[in-house]
Amino acid sequence: MSINWYKYAAPSSFYFLAGKLIPFFTVLAVIFLVAGLYIGFFVAPTDFQQGEAYRIIFIHVPAAWMSMFLYVVMAFWAGIGLAFNTRLSSMFATAIAPTGALFTFIALWTGAWWGKPMWGTWWVWDARLTSELILLFLYIGFMSLQAAIDDPRRADKAGAVIALVGVVNIPIIYFSVQWWNTLHQGASVSVMQSPKMATAMLVGMLVMVLAAWMYSIAVILLRARNIILERESHTSWVAELRGTTR
């Protein structure tokens, strides 16, 4: 079975593909979210050190993962858009940025709520927190640069350069807990080692990660669809679409 992938690189055909995929990912996101929250609140045992407060992990860790991962994906698509001059990739990068910024903010916010009962402080200026804060600034810089440039093609390319420059920050965040002595604990989950936490906790967290994934995909597709419509509003297929819906 061979699928002509290039077909969906055209905004017009991708628009309809995205339209079909969005309900699917939305339903999955809701299912995983409900399941994850159920496991997180009712199944997972109470932590012997941190009590009930550790349950923030079910939001905090998925958000932090997504914040870093989405930046890499955004920079990847922006770079592809810059290198091959493909319009859809750049639109995708633009669509990813707000979701990434949202997850970065959630990670910082829940981190503060977690830090208060555990470390006794909302905020410490250590490596991981600071670099996550820089990540938020990078997202905001990317979005405001694109917003400031009127010509969309130039906005795409300029954003791509700043996104690619900022990618340096991602490994710094990820390895910051190993490179510096910090208050933030080390990586909770590793592929190489057996997990250091109870199975129910791990399952709950992974399900929440899946929920975060599905949510991101659904929202990003939705936003990409809007961007496509906005940018392609002069084309005939959008005009046709407008004719049928009106």
Add this chain to the structure above:
Amino acid sequence: MLAMRRQADVLITLFFFIIVVSLFPLGVGPEMNILRAIAPGVLWVAALLASMLSLGRLFSIDYMDGTLEQLLIAPSPLFLLVLGKMISHWLVSGLPLVLMAPILGIQYDLSLEALGVLTLSLLIGTPILSLIGAIGAALTLGVRGGGVLVSLLVLPLYIPILIFGAGAVEASAAGLGYDAHFSLLGAFLLVSLVFAPWAAAASLRISME
């Protein structure tokens, strides 16, 4: 050194640096122990802001009078020309700060050794600011509200340099080794020396399309 023809610009950057640094003792109070503790951070942040202040002029004058278009079609590779612009930016906006910093450091009662480390860290650090800043300046060329936008784009990228630059001075003031800070600053300088001219040249081409 065309930039030297506008001596007022150079002096503005320098005096901005001096004024910002002098404001802190007035705001915080003349307590010498506190001043000594915050001196590295204050001097570094002031240097960061002063260097950023002059970024807007890096390409904008050439952009307005058409010189930049000539540079883009010049036979020599663009990144070399951009590197030249970066070096001249550092010479007129970075180097005066480096020379001025020890004198301002005395105002903050820093020890001789800390003054030496401060100057050296600025000497390694300020070229990086010019190199990275040029990317932001090239990207925001001719954009609405470019001046504010440059700060939003460039300051997050300046943060590591600020941390290690000010960290070196603090480490020496605390009697700890500061070799690691200098090694990292040097590494930043080399990496940005390789990549920044290239990225800024690409940004210029995007802005001039």
